[in-house]
Amino acid sequence: MDEFLRSWAALRGAVAGLGDEDFGRPSGCAGWLVRDLVCHLVIDAQDVLITLATPVEDEPTRDAVSYWDVVEEPAGDDPRAALVVRLAAAYEEPWLLKFHLDDLGAAAGRAAGLADQAGRVGTKDQVLTAGDYLRAYVLEWTLHHLDLVAQLPDVAGPPEEGVARSRELLEAIAGEAFPSSFSAADVLLVGTGRRAADEGEALALGALGARLPLVLG
Structure with a gap:
């Protein structure tokens, strides 16, 4: 819970401090500008609110690790990503995006703080405890930060603690630890394909490198 709230607050705070010119710069998401990424965060905040307001009685089918599916790299244009780009452009002014993220983001944070960690919620045809769902989202917030x-x-x-926890989650998803020579941030960046491993990193990765990147869906 604390890591979710700290990671989410830090990400929203970083967006709040951006200048208008920053929204037109590239982000670490291939093909997305910063404005597109912020628009995606608005959608993420909506998803958190919807999920926490969708209690179920069934037994959990996933946890914070198995919540994530490792998927094939999308072929061609992803219509969902294209929709985010069009929606982001429709905001026109960066302050509108900031306002919407602050509004929905604060509500998502309050909902997380009030959630029964042992309660069960449904999302993507999965059932998780609210606690596991929020732990899974630490990885989402950290990667997007x-x-x-x-x-x-x-x-x-x-936040460093969120980066460290996200490394643990990604290694659990991979079923294998990354070399200790990798920083937690480098594990996340290289492990998810946000940057390519350099020659030394590729050598240290060994057989694990052939399984990268881990595209999370």
């Missing part, structure tokens, strides 16, 4: 600052070196990155 790294995406946000990829071309914005003066903007603060994600």
